[in-house]
Amino acid sequence: MGRVNDRNDRNDTVSRRAVFGVGLGAAAAVAASGGMAAATRLPDVPETGRARQARRATPGLWLRWWGNNSWEIKTRAADGTVKTVLIDPWLTRFHTGTYSKQGADPKTRVTVDTALLDRMIDSGELRADHILVTHGHYDHLPDVPYLAERTGATVVGTETHVNLMLAMGAPKDQLSIAVGGEYLSFDGYAIRVLRSLHSASAPRGKVAFAGTRPAVPPSPPEYIRDLVEGGTLAYEVITESGASVLNFGGSNYIEAELAGLRPDVVLLPAGGGMVPDYVGRLLRALGHPPYVVPTHWDDFDEPLFEPAKDWGGLQPLRDAVTSASPDSRFQVIDHLETLRT
Template sequence: MGTTSVDRSGKVGRRGLLGAAAGIGLGLGVPGGSVTAKEGASRRTGAAGMTLRWWGNNSWEIRIAVGEGERTILIDPWLTRFHTRTYAPEGADPRTPISVDTALIDRYVDSGELRADHILVTHGHYDHITDVPYLARRTGATVMGTETHLNLMRAMGAPEDQLAIATGGEYLSFDGYSIRALRSLHSATGPRAQVAFAGTRPAVPPAEPRVIEDLVEGGTLAFQVSTDDGFSVVNLGGSNYVEAELAGSRPDIVMIPPGGASVHKYVRRLLDILDRPRYVIPTHWDDFDYPLDEPARDWGGLTGLRQAVEAASPRSRFTVLDHLESRTW
């Protein structure tokens, strides 16, 4: 889950899921400077051999050409999209049962449409982690996440030998690509700038999670995935970040969730520290009560994000993908 707020009834409300109102807290206003000659010269201009596909929410498939084949990295894959009413006025009930649509996942995996070498988890909320243990079993992928994320997934039956802990700071090389795990922050909203379903589950795996409030945030990571030729994408799973962690990463693409109402100059600071990437792709902007085989429905943050990006980095291309749509660089 991105940014959330909890009202007095205990329900998780949309006036928080990735920000209160479109444009609020996005840091509108053009900063000094523009894209530099150095930036243009140092970033790849040819075919990068990377394909991105959006599976809704913050679920992304990254395919990287390697020789005659390819490698596949999934970020926060959540296909089940069980009904929560998170974006409805009354908000989601924290006692909403967790479910995994194994038949749906099997259909994509068995057809060869979905596979994975790595699965990267940004945080432990239900709309980011619920399907990962089953997908790990089906694909054999290595799963990277914090201690809490891995403990939650152990409790949900993830294969122990496929779990790789990340604390942020890891910079790892694989066949044809590299992965950097970056310490990050979850979105925070409301008058006290709080994180919903906060907490950790260290040391010992908890009881099997049953309802959505059992899946706590558990620390937040961002990830940078790069081809061996240097083309890279940074993904943020929540609308907040640690500037020092992102400094020097200079990705070609950044995936940004809308929101950031409580974050000082959210978009402007982010694009400045990333040296204004060539492409900005919105993520986590769809109402996930609607299925993947329908066009994505904006929960209300997309326009504000677009305006903030255009103001802060006019030369960045704001590139929107729809459900299950792919684009190759």
């Protein structure tokens, strides 16, 4: 896989949402100061309604959106240290044409903007204790091997995801294979791994770039068609205070896997048009969560350091949530913004 440093000019135009000032700010500075930087607070759920009667979100989660399904989740351990979990961190955002009329070219080359990632890591703005991979597609996986190498984070994914990352140079001893069903405890947080499904598209309802890479690592992925889905996982991250966030990397799910889960925040992808009652079944299964935050709704051919541009799925998702779970708050955040519960 080639790595290119072709975005040096991007950081010259980040005045609106400067990387080193948005959200939590540099993790190193946060840890040193012993306090969390200011962030937008999720508003209270109304006093009446099913979601409010069931529970309210408890303090302890800071969520920052890096576009697409890239999320940074921060919490504080009992000793005061800040812990960071990343989900599908893909900041390179090389051009693919995915949301254009023509769609993505399968022979688009896979690249990693190491200069951008280095600047963010070296500044302390980007760090990770865990990186969670929902599936192996080109808009989720490419930056993970390099981020793992630079941050020392433990990476969780399926056997296919792990083999793809090994082929891309990820440190072998940092990769952890999951199949769904794992419930793992760490210092300051726990991670629940759920079996899930990728969204389907086209007239026959197929998964784009389907397939697996079991047994041994493949050749290094050269084109986006080489980064196959490889099984899809969902993740719930739970803090010591009991606050939790549930993320889906594709607009589909296994309803039975959700039984008994009551997350405070659901990161819900736009789309799901081929899934019957996509939003309603999900929110009912989760007991009408207090907060629904949309994810995977921006056109990722557009710059990360500018306001997100909707590919067309945001309003239909909002309407579906309002109809299916009116007491849940639909909370939209923009690129690099941070919310806390």
